[in-house]
Amino acid sequence: MNRLRGTPITGRAVVVWLAALVLTLSTASVARAQSPDAAAAWAAANDLYEEGSFAQAAQAYRQLASQGYRDAAIFYNLGNAYYKQGETGLAVLNYLRAQRLAPRDADVENNLRMARERTVDVTAEGDGSGPAGVLSAYWPTVDELSVGVLILWNLTALSLAAWLLIRARPGRRAALYAAAAAGVLLLLAAASLGGRLFLDDSADDAVVVADKVEVRSGPGDGYVTEFELHAGAEARLIEERGSWARVALPNGDLQGWAPAAAVERVSLPRLRD
Template sequence: MRHKNIYSQFYVWVVFTLFTCLAFGQNEALFEKGNSFYNNGKYQEAIESYLQIAENGEHSAALYYNLGNSYYKLNQIAPSIYYYEKALLLDPDDQDVLNNLQFAKNMTIDAIDVMPQTGIDKLFENFIGRLSYNSWAILAIVGMILFVILFLLYYFAAFSTKKRIYFGLSVLLLIISVASFGFAYQQYDLEQGKRPAIIFSKETSIMSEPNMGSNEVFKLHEGTKVNVLEVLGEWNKIKLADGKIGWLPSSELKEIKDF
């Protein structure tokens, strides 16, 4: 039975490896095919090739960047912004994506002013935003391990001078570790609260309540970026960068973090 299990696991591994290689090869071929279509001005055909890659479960900044470019060439603003934003999720510092996203945003109708932050809030958010919540958590764990090591060194040290040094360093690392855990939680909470989406409808009415019988509070147009606060049936509660809040049908937008 033991040999049978080993052979079965080996067989599964071989099949998985072959499947992965075949899928990778197929996606590479589709990507090159899409690039060829794009270079020849066949933007719709390029889109179809790129979308097949996404449907195969592969997600990359390069793929979404090319999709954004293809839709932009067809003057389809909402999907171009949508895919540029997806590319930025995977590579936030890509200047090509940032530049092309700005070109696409210049073609939108809605001018949304960003709600100003207070000095302390802005400094705090910029500081904890320097690292992801995973990085903060790793820093906290490393700090806690070093704290334990230094505390043990303090406990077993024979000289008072070394004891003071080890004790001071251990306390410092404990503070850093606890603070890092707090920052990790804050960063995770911020990330979970962000559900960015792009308006795909040419024009949509934002309602005061999740039904068409309520009052219209304002209108939005294709390409505008919003944040989804809540989903209730077929309605989404959204918030704009300027603080405005309202409801619209779920079919009128697409969430960026859908992979």
């Protein structure tokens, strides 16, 4: 900072800047509020699970999720509770939700694989082994990418400001290189964030949660049953019309209408800030 002689930015200003950045990151990434009661409810749900009361445990986990506690571990535990009850479809659904929140969690990946092994239907890429599944599973989350973009933007701006303010030629050159490097990374991170946002917004992944569902040629019982799906089958949700949902298998070859209650979307409705 000694080289910033005669500039409006001093060492103290940079410290303030970094402090503001850390404060922003910490406050932006955390909850509106922290609740010890919710943690206690979670512990109680775990106790129910340990006792073998899987149905009650699942209800408790569900309640936490509906209150806005979107923690990957809650959906993971909920998937476990369903798995233990033999509810393969709901187990797959909640493991997928957990995976969206924690894409690289090995436990989630393992249990999802085991739940998928219980499913009846073989659908192309429906087991998450396809490119889209792998991308979705290992791509950083929106929050991770957002933080990355913020940090890289600060680095880029800081480097550019230094380049503007520093008079010494070597310092100016170093600042320019730093700005270029951070700028390239910023572009990559921003592109990834945009892609992730697009993927999440257009995500229409769904899971069959009923034991068996007849997929018909139209939204009604009078239409021809074109094929059947079983619990845990992963499909795309194309359209919802009344109590019917139009689904398609991942490869797109088969599609039709199923009762909306029999399939559930993987993505969760957003909460208000």
